[in-house]
Amino acid sequence: MPRQDWIAFPGTPLRGEVAVPGDKSVSHRAVMIGALADGTTRIEGFLEGEDTRATAAIFERLGVRIEAPAPGLRVVHGVGVDGLQAPDGPLDCGNAGTAMRLLAGLLAGQRFDSVLVGDASLSRRPMRRVIEPLARMGARIEAEDGHAPLRIFGGRRLKGVDCTLEVASAQVKSALLLAGLYAQGESRVREPRPTRDYTERMLAAFGYPAAFIPGEAALLGGFRLQATDVQVPADFSSAAFLLVAATLVPGSELRLRRVGVNPRRTGLLHVLRAMGADIVEENPGEQGGEPVADLVVRHARLRGVAVPEEHVPDMIDEFPALFVAAACTEGTTVVRGAAELRVKESDRIATMAAGLRALGIEVEELPDGAVIHGGRLRGGAVDSHGDHRVAMAFAVAAQCAGGEVRIADVANVATSFPGFDALARGVGFGLREA
Ligand code: S3P
Numbered sequence: 001m002p003r004q005d006w007i008a009f010p011g012t013p014l015r016g017e018v019a020v021p022g023d024k025s026v027s028h029r030a031v032m033i034g035a036l037a038d039g040t041t042r043i044e045g046f047l048e049g050e051d052t053r054a055t056a057a058i059f060e061r062l063g064v065r066i067e068a069p070a071p072g073l074r075v076v077h078g079v080g081v082d083g084l085q086a087p088d089g090p091l092d093c094g095n096a097g098t099a100m101r102l103l104a105g106l107l108a109g110q111r112f113d114s115v116l117v118g119d120a121s122l123s124r125r126p127m128r129r130v131i132e133p134l135a136r137m138g139a140r141i142e143a144e145d146g147h148a149p150l151r152i153f154g155g156r157r158l159k160g161v162d163c164t165l166e167v168a169s170a171q172v173k174s175a176l177l178l179a180g181l182y183a184q185g186e187s188r189v190r191e192p193r194p195t196r197d198y199t200e201r202m203l204a205a206f207g208y209p210a211a212f213i214p215g216e217a218a219l220l221g222g223f224r225l226q227a228t229d230v231q232v233p234a235d236f237s238s239a240a241f242l243l244v245a246a247t248l249v250p251g252s253e254l255r256l257r258r259v260g261v262n263p264r265r266t267g268l269l270h271v272l273r274a275m276g277a278d279i280v281e282e283n284p285g286e287q288g289g290e291p292v293a294d295l296v297v298r299h300a301r302l303r304g305v306a307v308p309e310e311h312v313p314d315m316i317d318e319f320p321a322l323f324v325a326a327a328c329t330e331g332t333t334v335v336r337g338a339a340e341l342r343v344k345e346s347d348r349i350a351t352m353a354a355g356l357r358a359l360g361i362e363v364e365e366l367p368d369g370a371v372i373h374g375g376r377l378r379g380g381a382v383d384s385h386g387d388h389r390v391a392m393a394f395a396v397a398a399q400c401a402g403g404e405v406r407i408a409d410v411a412n413v414a415t416s417f418p419g420f421d422a423l424a425r426g427v428g429f430g431l432r433e434a
Pocket of ligand 1: 024025026098168169170171172174196316317340
């Protein structure tokens with residue numbers, strides 16, 4: 001991928017009404033579960049990001065016909081739970097942790113062997129967290145020191161297990177549930193804190209008898225899935241950058257249409273409101289079984305807070321945006337209980353702390369979080385380390401900086417938010433290619 005940098009700088013007040021792209025988590029799962037269903041699944045609002053396209057390309061390699069009649073639309077011709085075909089080579093997950101971890105579970109239940117590979121960032125991320133519990137179900141997955149490539153051996157008889165996870169991870173939970181479709185008996189997953197429940201909800205929407213409450217999910221293997229249509233809500237994690245930017249820039253007022261507000265995703269709303277943000281949910285409704293609302297955000301003056309640890313899993317992808325809100329705010333913000341940030345697309349505690357320091361903000365790094373002393377940002381140069389959310393967070397930070405911010409290595413923004421730069425410019429961001 002060619003390297004790309006941005007120059008970001010204060011723009012105008014952010015105003016207008018926009019729809020951010022479809023939810024990444026839901027798009028991945030709609031392709032996966034649609035592929036395993038009997039019948040045809042039409043996915044509307046599919047995220048045209050590199051991560052979710054990687055998942056679709058992998059299922060095509062596994063013998064599933066997927067049509068793309070228009071941008072944001074996919075028609076998945078399901079092959080049934082037992083209908084996937086052996087691929088002719090390694091399956092490339094690119095930058096997508098969700099693809100790799102969920103597929104590890106799903107492929108462990110097949111008759112054939114497969115190999116999952118990823119880019120340099122994904123190849124550094126921990127995979128033992130899925131390999132070990134899947135091994136307890138009878139799966140055999142080989143990895144080098146717990147990292148991709150993952151060599152998954154098929155033709156194994158899986159058995160259901162009752163598993164209590166060590167880390168709160170929707171990806172690990174989902175891997176076990178997808179393996180559980182192929183296991184004898186019941187697979188039950190208990191979480192230290194509740195995480196996003198899209199796999200459970202979607203299996204249920206496809207007619208699979210799955211039982212779930214916050215923090216626990218269970219299913220019996222051996223049932224079939226019935227195709228259904230999926231309407232993907234707009235991704236709250238993409239909306240988050242605009243929520244923070246409009247809060248910080250005086251004179252701003254933005255409406256973000258039909259954003260997914262599943263409570264397992266909206267921890268940032270609680271924290272921003274506790275900091276003093278003015279964000280209102282209007283036109284609440286349901287889209288594809290998920291709660292959605294328009295989010296209307298107006299500029300407000302914020303103050304620092306201690307982020308309650310119980311909100312951490314519900315805003316796990318929003319910390320880069322929150323760090324920026326904290327940096328541009330009076331007072332001190334404390335984040336604890338968020339060690340998972342160190343094993344995301346980059347070590348987000350280290351990459352955000354380094355970038356904010358380069359812009360003149362005092363940040364203390366903690367093993368599981370950070371203490372951010374709000375202040376006045378100056379211009380400077382920061383490195384996103386190829387992390388899409390870090391790149392977008394610094395584009396937001398630059399809107400309240402005293403000068404230009406050069407952001408290195410931003411091409412991966414296309415993994416989750418294709419067209420971010422044009423959309424952001426359209427509402428008033430100062431942002432151009434370097
Ligand atoms: C995701 C779960 C989270 C999140 C990721 C998407 C999912 O990861 O950070 O962006 O779709 O299940 P973890 O399970 O590692 O917390």
